[in-house]
Amino acid sequence: MDFTNTILQWYAENGRDLPWRRTKNPYAIWLSEIIMQQTRIAQGTAYWERFMKRWPRVEDLAKATEDEVLREWQGLGYYSRARNLHKAAKQIVEIGHFPLIYNELIKLSGIGEYTACAISSIAFGEEKAVVDGNVYRVLARYFGIDTPIDSTEGKKLFKAMAEEYLAKDAPAAYNQGIMDFGAMQCTPTSPNCLSCPLVETCYAMRHHKITELPIKSKKIKQKERKFSFIYIRCKNKIAIRKRGKGDIWQGLWELPTLEMVEKEKEKLQLLVSKIKHILTHQIIFADFYLLETNTRPTLSEDFIWINENELNNYALPRLLEVLIEKL
Numbered sequence: 001m002d003f004t005n006t007i008l009q010w011y012a013e014n015g016r017d018l019p020w021r022r023t024k025n026p027y028a029i030w031l032s033e034i035i036m037q038q039t040r041i042a043q044g045t046a047y048w049e050r051f052m053k054r055w056p057r058v059e060d061l062a063k064a065t066e067d068e069v070l071r072e073w074q075g076l077g078y079y080s081r082a083r084n085l086h087k088a089a090k091q092i093v094e095i096g097h098f099p100l101i102y103n104e105l106i107k108l109s110g111i112g113e114y115t116a117c118a119i120s121s122i123a124f125g126e127e128k129a130v131v132d133g134n135v136y137r138v139l140a141r142y143f144g145i146d147t148p149i150d151s152t153e154g155k156k157l158f159k160a161m162a163e164e165y166l167a168k169d170a171p172a173a174y175n176q177g178i179m180d181f182g183a184m185q186c187t188p189t190s191p192n193c194l195s196c197p198l199v200e201t202c203y204a205m206r207h208h209k210i211t212e213l214p215i216k217s218k219k220i221k222q223k224e225r226k227f228s229f230i231y232i233r234c235k236n237k238i239a240i241r242k243r244g245k246g247d248i249w250q251g252l253w254e255l256p257t258l259e260m261v262e263k264e265k266e267k268l269q270l271l272v273s274k275i276k277h278i279l280t281h282q283i284i285f286a287d288f289y290l291l292e293t294n295t296r297p298t299l300s301e302d303f304i305w306i307n308e309n310e311l312n313n314y315a316l317p318r319l320l321e322v323l324i325e326k327l
Helices: 003-014 026-036 041-054 058-063 066-073 080-095 113-124 133-143 152-165 171-185 258-267 308-313 318-324
Strands: 223-234 237-242 269-278 282-293 304-307
Touching (some): 026 041, 026 080, 058 080, 282 318, 304 308
Antiparallel strands (some): 237 304
């Protein structure tokens, strides 16, 4: 049996039963693709179900405010995904229908080549092959490709191979199948090679290169930053502000920082120090202080004072959620 048919058969027998796979609704499929980027299936499924319950149609999502969407997204990280999701919903409503093909889908905010291929093939049966981390891994190991997956040459090569082996009469099943195969069978570490239906013809298995493939040439450089946040409690009110553009956590709410309350430093209570929080390109170390006072300290005009019990109505970075749990 050839590679493509093996993947299709494996998927028919082992594919994950996921709620968005029980429908051809492009909105539901698009929502799942955006949520599942950088997110584990178990965690992402709960978010998908909440979004679908609160905003069952793309028109409903388009009518929501950005704050409402960010609040519902809280905990998933990579908040630009949520902002683009909301923006794309408005674009779809303006178009008057959900885009049906790759060339239309890729024009929407937050939809790149992979997502456009996934939606068009799964929802509409378009002959478009997906290439994600799972696909890179399966193809690199099985065919013995040592071209770096993060190089221009590698991206072109893997894309061409994905298109070559795509099941033209079943693009949805094949795309979902090869991604599931990479996530469940040909995993990054400790792949289940002994029960793999491709084991006898797998290059990496025959040449003992399972741990070496795929190859990545570039390492992400992470810079370190330090934040010192102050939870100011003044007569059951707390101060927060929305972060601006051009930095992490854009559009989310944050607490004042240590530099903003110089005159009150002697009243601060250190609750936790040097909490480590890792982002894709940054490593954050955070200290967390409590300031209980009957007089509001002077803060910049962009801060607002809210009732302490209303904080859950505002979307916060995951780091601040963790810190506030220390109270």
